Amino acid sequence: MTYSIAILGAGAIGCYIGAQWAAPVAARGGTLTLIGRERVLAPLRAQPLRAEGVTAGPMALTEDPGALARADLIAVSVKAQALDTVMEQIARHARPGVPVLSLLNGIEPVRRLRAGLADRPVLAGMVPFNVVWTGPSELHRSGPGEVAAERHPLTTWLTEAGAPLELHDDLGPIQHGKLLLNLVGAVNALSGLSLYEMLQRRGYRRVYAAAVAEALAVYRAAGIAFEKVGPTSPRLAVSVLRAPDWLFRQLVLKRQNLDPKSMTSLASDLAAGRQTEVDTINGEICRIGAACGHPTPVNAALVRLVHGAEGQAEAPAYTADALLHEIAG
């Protein structure tokens, strides 16, 4: 059997995953189509996409959501803010029963896709690393790990074709593990610094550690299982993040291969004056806390501050002390 894969949302993640999957899909006689905006696709028509120095295999590039009609699997890689439109496009163009794989951060997007596309399988996926554009057709990845997805005949076909993908029967613990890693996004966004610069400073790391410690307490109270995603186990991370700068640099930063200009995707949105995914990230911790009666003042403060900064002409530049003050209430 051979299949046609569509990636809906040609941004940092969609293009990186497209670059990883294109050659294995083509080698099995399949096709891969990236659906996105012309401003992103035009440079890729002029110069093939390169991710980590490797040139991507053949892929079709289009702005037309009508291309979904040919897909046997649709991987969604837009921001959560675009999900309503994407669900309408899938409902209008995709064939009945074609599965949708969510590559978005957070747990809420999968819930929304399952509610909005109830007539087709929606598979959870998780991208553990950071990807940034280093040129119009060049991507840089930082951080370890493999993309994870729920097991399904189409995701099994992808792995058999050689696409780098780990399959699981239940992605819940992995999604909850990734959510802990994502809590850095709001701190990074509010600092106004690159992720690399922000992580060099203990004050910001203490804010991030407080958000993770609170989330761990909420998971415990709610009985939620999680797995380690990223370089360090979340419980150890809380202590490691609080270490002095010189020790953190030796233990973590030196091994991370972080691009000095890298930003979390939440920080890129805020810096570009766009709405962010903070409600699906820190907001999810607040929702779980509210449901089990566990207070979440740290994550609630981060949600409030990020919302306050959205749509402002200038990106915020909170000092670490100011953020520590805000989360202390």
Ligand SMILES: NC(=O)C1=CN([C@@H]2O[C@H](COP(=O)(O)OP(=O)(O)OC[C@H]3O[C@@H](n4cnc5c(N)ncnc54)[C@H](OP(=O)(O)O)[C@@H]3O)[C@@H](O)[C@H]2O)C=CC1
């Ligand atoms: N970047 C990263 O390192 C990581 C990101 N993630 C998650 O992956 C998801 C995608 O993030 P990322 O790649 O950074 O986001 P990007 O903003 O880089 O990419 C999304 C792209 O999809 C486009 N788009 C939106 N709606 C549509 C549509 N209906 N049809 C076609 N294209 C559309 C957007 O255009 P426009 O801007 O015009 O809306 C944008 O170009 C997010 O949930 C993020 O949290 C997960 C792990 C790491």
Ligand SMILES: CC(C)(CO)C(=O)C(=O)O
């Ligand atoms: C950096 C990372 C891996 C964790 O927040 C990420 O998922 C993002 O940029 O959104």
